[in-house]
Amino acid sequence: MSTTDRRSEEIWVSGTEEPEWAAHATDEGAQRMRPVETVERLKEQLGTGIVDDVLFDTDVPEDERMIINMGPQHPSTHGVLRLQVELEGEIVRRVKPIIGYLHTGMEKTAETLTYLQGPTNVTRMDYLAPLHNELCFSLATEALLGVEIPPRAQAIRVLMTELNRISSHLVALATGGMDLGALSMLLYGFRDREMILGFFEKTTGLRMNHNYIRPGGVAADLPDGWEDDVEEILEMMPRRLAEYDDLLRANPIWLRRTRDVGIVTAEECLAFSITGPTLRSAGVAHDLRKSAPYSGIEQYDFDVVVGERGDSYDRYRVKVHEIEQSLRIVRQVANAMPVGDYKTDDRKVTPPPRKRIDESMEALIHHFKIYTEGFKVPEGEVYVAIESPRGELGCYIVSDGGAKPLRMHTRAPSFANLQAVPIMLADSLVADTIAALASLDPVMGDVDR
Amino acid sequence: MSDEQTAPNEETADEAVEERALPASPVLAGLIEPFEDALWGLAAGQDVVTLPKSRLGEFGTAARQAGFEMCADVTAVDYLGKRPVRFEVVANLLSVAHGERVRVRCPVPADDPTVPSLVPVYPGANFFEREVFDMFGIVFEGHPDMTRILMPDDWEGHPLRKDYGVGAVPVQFKAANQVI
Numbered sequence: 001m002s003t004t005d006r007r008s009e010e011i012w013v014s015g016t017e018e019p020e021w022a023a024h025a026t027d028e029g030a031q032r033m034r035p036v037e038t039v040e041r042l043k044e045q046l047g048t049g050i051v052d053d054v055l056f057d058t059d060v061p062e063d064e065r066m067i068i069n070m071g072p073q074h075p076s077t078h079g080v081l082r083l084q085v086e087l088e089g090e091i092v093r094r095v096k097p098i099i100g101y102l103h104t105g106m107e108k109t110a111e112t113l114t115y116l117q118g119p120t121n122v123t124r125m126d127y128l129a130p131l132h133n134e135l136c137f138s139l140a141t142e143a144l145l146g147v148e149i150p151p152r153a154q155a156i157r158v159l160m161t162e163l164n165r166i167s168s169h170l171v172a173l174a175t176g177g178m179d180l181g182a183l184s185m186l187l188y189g190f191r192d193r194e195m196i197l198g199f200f201e202k203t204t205g206l207r208m209n210h211n212y213i214r215p216g217g218v219a220a221d222l223p224d225g226w227e228d229d230v231e232e233i234l235e236m237m238p239r240r241l242a243e244y245d246d247l248l249r250a251n252p253i254w255l256r257r258t259r260d261v262g263i264v265t266a267e268e269c270l271a272f273s274i275t276g277p278t279l280r281s282a283g284v285a286h287d288l289r290k291s292a293p294y295s296g297i298e299q300y301d302f303d304v305v306v307g308e309r310g311d312s313y314d315r316y317r318v319k320v321h322e323i324e325q326s327l328r329i330v331r332q333v334a335n336a337m338p339v340g341d342y343k344t345d346d347r348k349v350t351p352p353p354r355k356r357i358d359e360s361m362e363a364l365i366h367h368f369k370i371y372t373e374g375f376k377v378p379e380g381e382v383y384v385a386i387e388s389p390r391g392e393l394g395c396y397i398v399s400d401g402g403a404k405p406l407r408m409h410t411r412a413p414s415f416a417n418l419q420a421v422p423i424m425l426a427d428s429l430v431a432d433t434i435a436a437l438a439s440l441d442p443v444m445g446d447v448d449r
Numbered sequence: 450m451s452d453e454q455t456a457p458n459e460e461t462a463d464e465a466v467e468e469r470a471l472p473a474s475p476v477l478a479g480l481i482e483p484f485e486d487a488l489w490g491l492a493a494g495q496d497v498v499t500l501p502k503s504r505l506g507e508f509g510t511a512a513r514q515a516g517f518e519m520c521a522d523v524t525a526v527d528y529l530g531k532r533p534v535r536f537e538v539v540a541n542l543l544s545v546a547h548g549e550r551v552r553v554r555c556p557v558p559a560d561d562p563t564v565p566s567l568v569p570v571y572p573g574a575n576f577f578e579r580e581v582f583d584m585f586g587i588v589f590e591g592h593p594d595m596t597r598i599l600m601p602d603d604w605e606g607h608p609l610r611k612d613y614g615v616g617a618v619p620v621q622f623k624a625a626n627q628v629i
Binding site: 112 | 492493494495497518519520521522524526527528531539541543545548550552571572573574575576577580584597598599600601608609615
């Protein structure tokens, strides 16, 4: 039975009278389909009926079932993810992701930090795409403040986040390759990501956890000679992508490990709040950069990459093509980088420039106030969503008019995407667990926050 | 947050009570219309519907039929000492087909922290509702697995409540209080 059939309205519950269509379905002279799907079983597979330690296929003796924990310290679970897997021989019958091992209470912490300190906190959530987290938080704060961001700051934000998308997808490809035995992919991926991280370090001072995109703009202008660095990345990446394609695209082992493995259909993705490359690989052209553009990304030309089957291979291809599209955006941004300020000159948000502090006592007080008390944000609430490498990254901020948010909630894409695991893995092989999970690309920092 | 709920009370209350404020989008207006106790408004330009909590499940079903295929997010806010009704559950519904979003807010009193679950309509609300339960202690009725998701199972208290202190957990390492 394919995954789509399972979801259809017509369910033949074992032990009940055989419906008309079931007889029709076996007209080909083939053997009669075994009615294995009970209603509980279906709910289980849809994730709506998770009950622990209940065995559903009663015809299988209990001693042939095993509950195995993969993780939290398992090299291929990409962090501290624990999968409770129920096995029947080599076949996975049931999976329950158990999370929380990396929970550090960042949403609580955010309530004690000012809006200017906020990015230092959120940047640590999705550690492979820190700039996206910062951007999302900053956009939400700016929406409440109602400040205008100068064009150069917006272009820098797009440049940095798209480069970050490339570096994040490179890690996904690298670790995904490693999980299936393509160790060269791991080395290639991390080697090329290092180049982008090198550029980040030059610009922001740090390789990760940048605190670079802040409410009001960005922390610093691009460094001298940034054009050459970006040009180098733009020149190198297409060649490297060709290298990855040589390694993986038509590799028979890779194909057999990923083709038709971990399928999630479009309907399942929508029902289970799954976004990002996973949703697009199932054929839904939903990309927030197109449907709800932010930071002026609508001025640049790029395509939304979609897959067809929604399997692990499609997700791998979607990521490769998204790197290409991000390179396209980066090239356009680099060619048309506007001149001007890299942060807003709204004195409510941005402290006075260094020169003014030397001249004016008021400017010094102003500077001191912004960095100690922070700026006050008008009362209100806002939800801003951007397209992170893993899907819809949302930031919900409720302000009570003070300098610290009353509530800061992050809608983490990996957290929602993990709900795909029980669907993808029901009745698959143990080895496919690894392939499917790697293609889902969860980041535990994002899941647990 | 009076500016968000542009309820038609100031000017229009005398003339026509039946003229409710409805969004310009036909999809959203058609969804909200049958719910006479739903209050629509704009918050920072975004559509927000305030709804009595008892009707959340019903609204979810109607929203799914109206084309909001995805429940993008469920969260909650604790307004301790700021509002008469302490909690507010906030659900974000997304329509990929129509490219629209609506935020549903349901006030939840502290003495009865229960809300109908959205999981029967939107299975993807599962993890989000567990997180809200874990962090705020709000119980979603009809949820198939109302357990803690991020905190340990034996944890006491709900960390994101405002009366839960930030540094209230004693240090758990045995050697922490040792004098060297």
